[in-house]
Amino acid sequence: MDKAWEMLDCSEVRWAIDTRLQEWAQEYNWTWQAGFNGRSGGYLVLYQGGLNRKNARTARCDLCGRSTWHKADTPCTTDGCIGLLRVLPEPEPKIITWPGRSVDQGEDFSQWYMSDLRKRVRLVCSFDRLCDDVVDIFVGFCRDYEMVETEVLVPTTIKTLQPTTGD
Template sequence: MENYFCQKVDLRSRAAMVQFLTSHFRYNTMNSWNNSTSYANNVKVNRIIPREHQDQAYNLLEQEAVFHHIHVLFSEWAEQYHYRWHAGFNGRSGGYIVLYQGQAESPKSGPKSYCLECGQHNFKLVPPENPTPEQRLILLVHQNQTWRDAVIYENNEELIKNLGFEREAALAIFAAEKRKISQGAGEFSSSNKCGKCHAPARVNYETPPTRFNIFPVRSTDMGEDFHSEDWDMESLRDRVRLVQSFDQLCDQVRALFIAYCKDYRVEEVEVMVPQKRKILKPVEV
């Protein structure tokens, strides 16, 4: 991968590091009127994509799969910095990648599954493909959470007995599962169907993803005096390495986009969308 944004900096030289940081391109973290800027790179198609691929690149701007891949790169990069730093698009047409400050969180609630086709998160678990007898009882709880345990048993008594459970054992499983749900263990959906693309391709996370906050109103090093005593040599090196890493991430995005231009073409296909309509039908007598 060629270096388009990333450049070498002499980390032994204070002057070289200060020059790199103060001359780096910057852009708004929110809006121009917000007067908050951070390190950034211009990634507009006519700026970074070779002329022979630009028509294809403009077509790719409408493809969700491409940007899903890019956001995976962003997420993996942020994880390296424990989500204290993030990269994101900004500008009216999303033509700039900006370095943002952030903070990681670990809430009990969060996405429990995701779609392998489109990447959509879902806050419910995918049910087991071949549930055990006990898991089948647990699924009854998730399908009928508003019912009292005794009602769940009465309405499914024959099934529960066929699974080998007596009434008291089944009620104990129901109660235990409801406690887990109340403690944020997660609920099961009825199938693995994705709510966005409708593909039967949802799977559960082995480890739920870390939640995080991004602070777009915060500037980074805006008007900073790198000659002050607060910036010793090691602090300067750390900041230069961070910005170099950010620039390298932008180079990865550029290389990914060019690879899509070379390896794929955008075709227009006709998609039939089912619709529900109300029609008149004669009354059967």
């Protein structure tokens, strides 16, 4: 149990799980997404969402990765960045999510067409398989790895005052 709790803080574990969640959302063109919810992020939730193409970003800095709406290659506008904002081959829409928006809560399924019900059942089964995938990923990390703490020294520059020599 302790090992599992430690794994939750590991960036590699989060990255692997987030990657799987993004792959699943892409299969649905971001119309359906999954994310963690609860006080400790303890369960997966099905969200509605989509892509905002109206405000799609058109350029990205080749150095810092900042996205903008520039229509031509231009120097990056981020302070201190010497990169170039390059126009993207296709505008990059923003992913939108509606957390808290209920999915089928209070829905009267007797009014649905059979084809729509089948589509919803396929979605729920797909979400269920996604949850199994996430559990498998996490259990795999717990089984195959152990958490090791490593101390990393980071050099930093500080400024101090020294008396002038009077020359």
